[in-house]
Amino acid sequence: MELLYKGKNAVVTGACGGMGLEISKNLSENGIKVLMLDLQSPSKNFLSENINCDFKRLDVTNLNKLKSAIEKFYKKNKSIDYLINTTGVLWFNKDVSATDIKTEIWDKVFEINLKSMMYLSKTIVPLMKKNNFGSMVHISSVDALSGDDKPQDAYGASKAAMIRLSKSLAIQFASNNIRSNIILPGPIETGMQKRWKNNPKSKKNLEKLIPLQRVGKPHDISNVCMFLLSDQASYITGTEIIVDGGITSKP
DSSP states (O other): OOOOOOOEEEEEESTHHHHHHHHHHHHTTTTTTEEEEEEEOHHHHHHHTTOOOOOEEOOOOOOHHHHHHHHHHHHHSSOOOOOEEOOOOOOOTOOOOOOSOOOHHHHHHIIIIIHHHHHHHHHHHHHHHHHEEEEEEEEGGOOOOOOOSSHHHHHHHHHHHHHHHHHHHHHHHGGGGGEEEEEESSBSSGGGGGGGOHHHHHHHHHHSEEETOOBBOHHHHHHHHHHHHHHTTTOSSSOOEEEEEGGGGOO
16 A cells, blocks of 8 residues: 655654654655754754755744744745654653652653643644644653553653543544544664663563564654555544554553
8 A cells, every 4th residue: 555645744853763763754755844853963864865854953842942943844835734743751760650759850751741742732733724734643652551660650641641632632623634643652672762772681571571572663653653644544533553562462
């Protein structure tokens, strides 16, 4: 099945992480112009090899700067058709049980993971409404679905809230032909998982627990994202898709 895309312009946040880079690359290869937003910068090679990508160094928790960058992109390209929100932080050492976490860490995780989603919605949905078309894909986590005896409670709670917000956006703006869906990745090999480089054995032990016997790659998430954005997914909105190698299906 060949995937087709009605839209021509996309905004990707968290664009220089493993998943964000892969998604930006796939969008560019499909002739879609991409505004990449992140505090990290992509390599010069990435931008020269993916000619449809423009990068803006930006903190997505700064509403004024976020709005300015997106509106400038909209003015130049006349539409924003897709939003791919991969923004997220997972601070293993600092993000602990809600009973022990420092309140400033809790607030900062929620600001980055969840409040930024509100900022993006506030900025981009009105622009999508002007063209009566849009598709949003947000990246949550399977950590939103269960508790943990070694928790990152702020991360899991913020990612769970993203699911609820995505569903609400889907219902509110369906009449404007704007869709909102959310992907829940399981373990994915990205820069967020630096611990595996220091302890390869922990990764191997984890893979034994995954029914498909491997940790996911960024392209596993990007492939699902590209489908959800495509015309072939035009009847899918307000749902979540788990991409985890089967680990959440285990008893």
